[in-house]
Amino acid sequence: MRFAAELIPATLKRRYKRFLADVELADGSMITAHVANPGAMLGLQTPGARVWLSKSPSATRKLPYSWELIEADFGAGTELVGVNTMHPNAIVAEALAEQAIPELSGYASIRREVKYGDGQFGKASRVDFLLEDPVRPPCYLEVKNVHMMRRPGLAEFPDAVTARGARHLDELAAMAGSGARAVMLFVIQIGSSRGFSLARDIDPAYGRAFDRARAAGVEALAYTCRLSHDGARLADPVPILS
Numbered sequence: 001m002r003f004a005a006e007l008i009p010a011t012l013k014r015r016y017k018r019f020l021a022d023v024e025l026a027d028g029s030m031i032t033a034h035v036a037n038p039g040a041m042l043g044l045q046t047p048g049a050r051v052w053l054s055k056s057p058s059a060t061r062k063l064p065y066s067w068e069l070i071e072a073d074f075g076a077g078t079e080l081v082g083v084n085t086m087h088p089n090a091i092v093a094e095a096l097a098e099q100a101i102p103e104l105s106g107y108a109s110i111r112r113e114v115k116y117g118d119g120q121f122g123k124a125s126r127v128d129f130l131l132e133d134p135v136r137p138p139c140y141l142e143v144k145n146v147h148m149m150r151r152p153g154l155a156e157f158p159d160a161v162t163a164r165g166a167r168h169l170d171e172l173a174a175m176a177g178s179g180a181r182a183v184m185l186f187v188i189q190i191g192s193s194r195g196f197s198l199a200r201d202i203d204p205a206y207g208r209a210f211d212r213a214r215a216a217g218v219e220a221l222a223y224t225c226r227l228s229h230d231g232a233r234l235a236d237p238v239p240i241l242s
Contacts, residue, residue: 001094008025023067039148043074044147069227075151088144112130136181137179138181185220196238196239220240
């Protein structure tokens with residue numbers, strides 16, 4: 001996935017109201033950027049940090065700048081971390097098209113945002129990807145963005161309570177129970193990650209939903225990303241430790 005235009009460097013002043021961040025551009029001007037991330041962003045909100053922004057060409061957009069990357073040091077040196085939770089689906093779509101995820105290769109067709117479930121867990125959802133093939137059961141694939149690291153090398157999810165995320169796991173479990181294949185893919189926008197774990201202390205309910213889903217046959221994968229100022233690509237699988 002490539003960014004549509006060259007990113008703009010800036011200095012973070014503060015993030016607030018979840019979706020807003022005040023930043024200082026190189027010329028000293030202050031602007032408010034959109035933050036496409038509803039999470040707590042633990043460790044990624046330090047005032048003075050160097051961040052990278054994209055700018056929309058739309059003349060009618062209220063906030064033309066969007067926060068894409070931040071430079072952070074989790075113990076392995078300064079690196080780029082992706083904070084935009086909208087990007088992992090695009091990163092995965094590109095990887096699927098290139099057959100770059102061995103565990104998910106070989107399907108004849110890939111569809112996005114397909115309605116599924118019968119609403120037994122609340123409002124009917126849309127699965128991120130539905131992989132289909134005439135000689136294989138359909139594969140329901142959900143993607144989650146990961147950008148938290150509290151210990152060097154160990155990425156964690158979630159960074160805030162996510163009832164919606166737990167519901168997605170229960171829906172995947174229901175699809176596995178019906179005979180379909182169901183997969184949860186954690187996309188880690190931190191290149192130095194060497195393992196992945198659930199942050200059960202932050203959201204115990206999500207941890208329990210994950211355990212139920214795995215017991216029901218839902219598969220779980222975790223992949224790092226290779227990030228640059230030009231874009232992001234899916235990189236390497238890492239072990240899921242808990």
